[in-house]
Amino acid sequence: MTTLLGEYVLPAGEPVWTSTLVDVLAMFDVEEKAARQALARTAAEGWLSPDRVGRRVRWQLTPPGRRLLAEGAERIYGFGSGDRHWDGRWLVLLVSVPESMRDLRHKLRTRLNWAGFGSPTAGVWVTPHPGAEADAKLILDELDLSTQAMSFLANYGALGQERDMVTSAWNLSEVADRYESFIDEFAALDPRTPDAILRAQTLLVHEWRRFPFLDPQLPNELLPPRWSGTRATAVFNDKHLHWREPAQQRWTELASS
Structure with missing residues (x-):
């Protein structure tokens, strides 16, 4: 719907x-x-x-x-096509919610994930997008957690490996598998009738709108080689543009009949 x-x-x-x-x-x-x-x-x-x-x-x-x-719509249609330039800085957010407050913990996790944050360890949230601090503040304000939180901008230090932190914070293998499934489903799809095009376009957008919840849009330096999200983005943009006009036309016909 x-x-x-x-x-x-x-x-x-x-x-x-x-x-x-x-x-x-x-x-x-x-x-x-x-x-x-x-x-x-x-x-x-x-x-x-x-x-x-x-x-x-x-x-x-x-x-x-x-x-x-x-x-x-702004987030879904522009997702995956933005500038991947990165200055190496991390936004680090420290916020702890007691285990007993499970509903609040779930809301915090869901909303910070949507904002692109990952959690490498309990109570610590990170993102390579410093501008996301405004989103984090809004989320914490709405959940009444701002007074319990701290935020920092920092470069990764000499201890440990940055990619290991990324692996702990986000399950990129699962995201890559989802991208591969998306490519398999839509790359070769070629609907010919008006109803088939409308159906294909709707399914295309319906599946693509899941990825902002899954993919934190990491800089290229932090992504695995041959990242499948790059090709999936190209498939989405190509198919959506190709099917958009006939799908809209079929919708108009159905809506006015």
């Missing part, structure tokens, strides 16, 4: 009928009941508001929904 809203409803800027969302989700073997439940949950979260027209209902994005989807 989120992928459909971000890829088609947001750029169209028009309300969408319940039947359109149900019919498109059926292309992915989502049953009507499950589709309507997903729609209800999305509305309950404040992303959509209903507008009844006779016996039919159409949905429009709320201002918070548009903002969240726009922010997500």
Whole structure:
């Protein structure tokens, strides 16, 4: 549902009928009941508001929904294509949450992972992107942990190996495997019909939007040789550009029928 809203409803800027969302989700073997439940949950979260027209209902994005989807789209579509230049500095964040506060620990871990941080040891979070300090502060403020945290900017010292720290902080082998699976699924995919292109484009974006949670976008100096993320990014950008216009056109046809 989120992928459909971000890829088609947001750029169209028009309300969408319940039947359109149900019919498109059926292309992915989502049953009507499950589709309507997903729609209800999305509305309950404040992303959509209903507008009844006779016996039919159409949905429009709320201002918070548009903002969240726009922010997500900016990160998803630009992911993997940024500048990898690095000055060698690390942002180090020290924050400790008691084991007894498991829910808070989970929220902190999830949100810092999303912001690109890795944890080489308990209570220590690192990223080669010093600019992420603003994101870290926002996260810690919202979780009421700022008074318990400390941050530093530093270069790696003489003890130990920098790559060993990277290996401890992030599971790059797992990320590489996910990239390889993405390449295997989409590199040779060549849909020909309008519905097939719409389905392929939606699956492409749906799978790609997972990678900002998985890949910390490390500088080239810290990546394994022949990093599969480079090729996966090229596959995504090429396919998304190639399928975008016909997929959008098919969505418009379905939404207006």
